[in-house]
Amino acid sequence: MSILQRRKDEHLQICLEQDVESGVSPGLSGYRLEYDALPEIDLDDVDLSIELLGKKLSAPILIGSMTGGSEQAEILNHRLAKVAAKLGLGMALGSQRAMLKHPETTASFAVRKTSPELPLLIGNIGAVQLNYGVTHDDLRHLVESVQADALYFHLNPLQEAIQPEGDTRFRGLLSKIQLATKTLPFPCLIKEVGAGISAKTAQKMAHLPIAAIEASGVGGTSWARVEGYRAQPASNTAQLGERLRDFGTPTAEAIQHCRNAFPKRPVIGSGGIRTGQDIAIAIALGSDATAIARPALEAAAISEAALERFLTTLLHELRVLCFCTGASNIKELQQVKVVRRHKST
Numbered sequence: 001m002s003i004l005q006r007r008k009d010e011h012l013q014i015c016l017e018q019d020v021e022s023g024v025s026p027g028l029s030g031y032r033l034e035y036d037a038l039p040e041i042d043l044d045d046v047d048l049s050i051e052l053l054g055k056k057l058s059a060p061i062l063i064g065s066m067t068g069g070s071e072q073a074e075i076l077n078h079r080l081a082k083v084a085a086k087l088g089l090g091m092a093l094g095s096q097r098a099m100l101k102h103p104e105t106t107a108s109f110a111v112r113k114t115s116p117e118l119p120l121l122i123g124n125i126g127a128v129q130l131n132y133g134v135t136h137d138d139l140r141h142l143v144e145s146v147q148a149d150a151l152y153f154h155l156n157p158l159q160e161a162i163q164p165e166g167d168t169r170f171r172g173l174l175s176k177i178q179l180a181t182k183t184l185p186f187p188c189l190i191k192e193v194g195a196g197i198s199a200k201t202a203q204k205m206a207h208l209p210i211a212a213i214e215a216s217g218v219g220g221t222s223w224a225r226v227e228g229y230r231a232q233p234a235s236n237t238a239q240l241g242e243r244l245r246d247f248g249t250p251t252a253e254a255i256q257h258c259r260n261a262f263p264k265r266p267v268i269g270s271g272g273i274r275t276g277q278d279i280a281i282a283i284a285l286g287s288d289a290t291a292i293a294r295p296a297l298e299a300a301a302i303s304e305a306a307l308e309r310f311l312t313t314l315l316h317e318l319r320v321l322c323f324c325t326g327a328s329n330i331k332e333l334q335q336v337k338v339v340r341r342h343k344s345t
């Protein structure tokens with residue numbers, strides 16, 4: 001097993017067995033949606049469907065970028081895809097870097113083979129790999145060989161800096177991302193991995209020809225913490241992971257920064273999305289869709305049925321919240337007033 005494959009399995013195991021939450025709130029519970037006791041619509045009228053990157057989803061939810069590249073990842077990815085396809089949701093793959101070094105891992109990412117009706121599939125690679133020799137041809141190969149519709153570039157300087165073997169040469173990356181996103185023949189998106197897109201980062205990227213941006217703020221899975229668990233207990237790395245687990249931009253803020261910098265392009269709210277109410281608030285704060293990572297993995301690790309139950313409950317909660325705010329669809333939910341909670345409410 002290669003280093004990349006071993007690391008992928010360690011990440012999966014740590015995310016499934018340890019407490020890897022950032023320890024701070026994503027900030028979504030600091031808001032409430034304005035309740036409408038006279039909504040003037042029927043619950044049955046609520047339409048959760050959206051269009052994202054030209055594809056129709058039954059609800060504003062993607063399974064977040066997570067995995068691929070090992071045997072365990074293959075089982076989980078195909079389960080995630082089957083349920084996403086059944087429910088009409090989108091799905092993103094985990095970093096496909098392993099595919100470049102180990103082509104035999106392609107099957108673990110090629111979920112369209114088992115779930116051809118998946119409405120939206122997005123590939124994934126660390127943007128920093130553009131500084132480590134990954135070419136545009138490589139990126140085209142990653143997308144085409146799994147029949148993905150688009151490609152995420154993830155930004156993860158905090159994770160790479162804590163990971164002992166991390167790729168930390170970020171100098172000059174913006175112009176390389178610009179060239180790649182301009183040249184590649186499919187839509188490109190940018191995301192963080194749970195430390196959030198700040199106002200500064202969003203502004204730096206506003207001119208890029210990207211199709212959408214994912215906030216991935218602090219408040220859910222902490223990759224500082226995950227990397228800390230991979231290190232020897234009490235080592236410097238382990239301590240650093242714990243100390244920096246809440247560093248970054250909380251999700252509620254990151255969504256608003258992305259919305260401000262990208263007023264006309266889709267914003268995907270993510271990082272600590274755990275409930276239907278989190279989804280609804282993320283949307284009312286400016287997201288067009290949301291992505292859920294670790295809770296979906298945890299459910300998929302149990303079974304397809306557990307994942308379907310988890311997602312169906314979220315969808316029902318979201319539908320009830322639309323109804324009770326008078327929003328008959330997601331566009332109307334975006335217009336619902338969000339009120340900052342006082343400490344006691």
Ligand SMILES: Cc1cc2nc3c(=O)[nH]c(=O)nc-3n(C[C@H](O)[C@H](O)[C@H](O)COP(=O)(O)O)c2cc1C
Nearest residue numbers: 064065066094095154193216220221271272293294
């Ligand atoms: C097991 C696991 C693996 C992940 N791997 C990737 C990855 O390869 N690429 C990526 O962009 N994000 C990756 N992420 C980050 C998620 O896409 C997401 O941004 C982050 O976990 C915050 O969302 P959450 O709180 O819902 O988990 C991973 C998350 C998990 C839980």
